[in-house]
Amino acid sequence: MSFVEINILGVLISPFVPLMALAFAITMIWRVVAVEFGWMRRIWHPALFEFSVFLIVLTATVLIFGHLRIYN
Template sequence: MIKEIDLAGVYLSPMLGYLVVALLLTGVLRFVLGRIGAYRWIWHPALFDVSMAVIILTALVALTM
C-alpha cells in the first residue's frame, strides 16, 4: 500500500519519491548512453530523455503496485 511521505510533519505525495528515483536512474542511463556514443543515432536527444524518464517512472510505479 502506498502511503504519504512524512517530512517533518509535511506530507508529500509518494509520486515525489518515485520521481526522484526515476530521475536518478535517468541520469545514470543518460551518462552511460553518452559514454558509449548512442546519442549520435538519436534524432532529438531532449525528447528522448524526457520519454526515457516517463518510461522509467511508469515502470517503477507499475513494479511497486
C-alpha cells in the same frame, strides 16, 4: 495498488515524489552510459528521447513499487 502520503516532520509528501527522484537518477545514469557509448549521437531529438526514457522509467518504478506494497 495503493499509496499513502509520507510524513516528513509533519509535512505530507506525495509518494510520487521519491519515485520521481528515483526515476530521474536512473535516467541520468542511463544518459551517462548512452553518451559514453555514443548512442546519443544517433538520436534525432535527444531531449525528446530523454524525456520519453524518463517517462518509461517512472512508469516502471510506479508499477514495481506499487506491487511491492512498500507504501501500505
